[in-house]
Amino acid sequence: MEAALILVTAIRIADILTHTIMIAKNFQLLRLLQLASPALPIGAYSYSEGLETLCDRGVIQNQEDLKHWLGQELQYGAIRIEAAVMLRAYRATQQEDENALKYWNDWLSATRETEELRLQSWQMGQSLLKLVSDMNGNSLETADPNLTKLVSSLPSFRENSEGQGCNLAIAYGLTAAIWLIDEKLALMAYLHSWLANLVSAAVKLIPLGQTVGQQILFDFNAQIERSQDSLLTLADDRMESCSWGLAIASMTHETQYSRLFRS
DSSP: OHHHHHHHHHHHHHHHHHHHHHHHHHHHHHHHHHHTOTTSSSSGGGBOTTHHHHHHTTSOOSHHHHHHHHHHHHHHSHHHHHHHHHHHHHHHHHTTOHHHHHHHHHHHHHHOSSHHHHHHHHHHHHHHHHHHHHSTTOOHHHHOGGGHHHHHTSGGGGTTTTSOOOOHHHHHHHHHHHTTOOHHHHHHHHHHHHHHHHHHHHHHHTTOOHHHHHHHHHHTHHHHHHHHHHHHTOOGGGOOOOOHHHHHHHHHHTTOSSOSSBO
8 A cells, every 4th residue: 555655656746847847848948939039139130241242242143052151151160160159158157157258258259350240249249138137037147146247247248348248159158058948959049040040131132032041941950950969069179160251251241332231
């Protein structure tokens, strides 16, 4: 009789734990969907990251040109480094390592090849931190009081008094960690958000149909997964990129005659 009672109790406890875990995972998924949403008001939609110049100069004229460019960027370009830094910011936040967070923010700022790309990252990073901090009941500080010092140490919370800013990758990783989003999912979402933003820009610039844009996103699923797997184990001394094409396009965009997107 006692054994049966113990068994029933164990089953009930297991059911409760399973239900609790499912609720937690659902909550994390909802947070991830919000963080990766194109509706997130941080200004991502206003940048083309050189695509506008490439389309204007005839480098990218159709769907295949676009897929080739995006594929090369995912494999060798600056987004690879940004995503790797996002992952390090995530882990530094988990460990409450203020020095690591500041180091990687400075490191990423220093690797920007143009002022325009650096200012874009700072603007979006500051917008994300301010947005999350201002959200009622979900501020970065109240999410975990022990992280107040960590968050306030970032340049954007000093109103750029030193002429610096918080990069988007840092703000994204910090937010994902505080919201308890799985690091693998956060990394995949970061890569997909970047891709979706550029595909959306290309749909307007080339132009492409909306269905074609969605097909491109679908076709990149496997490469995003491969990029995620490689970045999860990427060593610090292997963080390198070849993005001179992006740099030239970014610098040229500033003086382009007519523009839909910000430099």
